[in-house]
Amino acid sequence: MTGLPDWLPPMLKVDPWGQYTFGLLYSVFERDFKQTPPRFKGAPIWFFPEMDDEREKIFWHLTHREERETGERLPDLRRCERLPWIKAIIENHDQQEVLSWDYKEGDGSIKTYVWLEHFDFVVIMKKYRDGGRRLVTSFYVDYAHERKKLRKKYEKRIELELERPTLNVGPTPSTRGR
Secondary structure, eight states, rough: OOSSOOTTTTOOOOSSSOOTHHHHHHHHHIIIIIIOEEEETEEEOOOOOEEETTTTTTHHHEEEOOTTTTOOOOEEEHHHHHHHHHHHHHHHHTTTTTTTEEOOOOTTTEEEEEEEGGTTEEEEEEEEESOEEEEEEEEOOSSHHHHHHHHHHHTBBOOOOOOOOOOSSSTTTTTTTT
16 A cells, blocks of 8 residues: 555644644644544544643643653654544544454453554554443554554454344234235
């Protein structure tokens, strides 16, 4: 695959980083997650409303990355430029370019992975018993061991239960002879 799928919006220009970059990013976040939240299989995606430094904590997870040496979260240009992709990937999870699956984590929680594999970007949501999902994070997959780990999770994914046919427990209008 060479070109981006038609349904995927263009990346944001965040390099060079300017004084208005955070404002631009936050306006995309507000548009895509607060004003018109994405839907996955018909259900809206939600996030915890907790704030940190005047913005939702999830905003920082979608745009920043923890530095291994310091533990500090710093802007990640690859995450930032792909912020408009998150909603599109969630809503186009059934497109051929996207791998989408549920995976049972070690702690027993179920996470939904939506991976635009050939463009190295993944969105992760927590799945709840009612079928609803909460946005957890997204990131650019920039290391081979991360790709390998995602591929392994995909191979060990939870198989989707097939819809069970409903049992006919009596005559229906079409079988009553009327």
